[in-house]
Amino acid sequence: MKPNITTIPITEIFEETEGCPICRMHRMLEEQYVEYITGAAMMAPDVRVKTNEVGFCHRHFSMMVNTGPRLSNALLLQTHIDELRKKVFPKKDTDAADKKMIAAIRQNAGTCYVCDRIERDILHLLATVYVQFGADHDFRRQYADQDFICLDHYALIMGNVSKKNMDKKALPDFYAATNKLAHGYMDTLYDDVTHFTTMFDYRNAGGDYKNSKDAIERSIRFLTSYPVDENLK
Numbered sequence: 001m002k003p004n005i006t007t008i009p010i011t012e013i014f015e016e017t018e019g020c021p022i023c024r025m026h027r028m029l030e031e032q033y034v035e036y037i038t039g040a041a042m043m044a045p046d047v048r049v050k051t052n053e054v055g056f057c058h059r060h061f062s063m064m065v066n067t068g069p070r071l072s073n074a075l076l077l078q079t080h081i082d083e084l085r086k087k088v089f090p091k092k093d094t095d096a097a098d099k100k101m102i103a104a105i106r107q108n109a110g111t112c113y114v115c116d117r118i119e120r121d122i123l124h125l126l127a128t129v130y131v132q133f134g135a136d137h138d139f140r141r142q143y144a145d146q147d148f149i150c151l152d153h154y155a156l157i158m159g160n161v162s163k164k165n166m167d168k169k170a171l172p173d174f175y176a177a178t179n180k181l182a183h184g185y186m187d188t189l190y191d192d193v194t195h196f197t198t199m200f201d202y203r204n205a206g207g208d209y210k211n212s213k214d215a216i217e218r219s220i221r222f223l224t225s226y227p228v229d230e231n232l233k
């Protein structure tokens, strides 16, 4: 089935509080798109034209390979490779690659069909978040109860809100809640990382780590939007 953002339940996403709510939205969307790309979209010529052109990032290639059928992955790669090789190499092996070819390789490295779709869909979902925050006091509480909003999504959610898409009376509450979830959380991370480092002082041997044991992992998740990848060594 084609991903349909109108079926993404905003309030359900905010009922959960672990981690960043926009990261959860992102995760839900990428799972849907990855399934769609290696499934129903195999038969959608317009989508194939686009995926042949822009390709996928490492993360989404990995998800596709780990969850999708082998044949779908091979067919997607076959047509993508064919289109790309015509763009990025000179006709004769004795010729140099021109600037356009080099630029095409660099551009290909920065484009991903799934990332592009998510970027667009998230903005639509945020529009719903803004309306709901303005209209619904229960939702405001749910919003404020989140663990944190990661730095990247803080920029996204703050950068797109305005009195055009949120009841302007709600804006100060929205700014306060959002700043607390990002700035407040970042201050806590600083304190936790600092406390963690002091535990290496022999004078603190046997002391209380408090909340600092996973301060490194939580900091990286906040700064990059993703948990530490344990497969990378």
Ligand SMILES: [Zn+2]
Pocket: 020, 021, 022, 023, 024, 149, 150, 151, 152, 153, 225
């Ligand atoms: Zn996030």
Ligand SMILES: [Zn+2]
Pocket: 056, 057, 058, 059, 060, 112, 113, 114, 115, 116
């Ligand atoms: Zn991607």
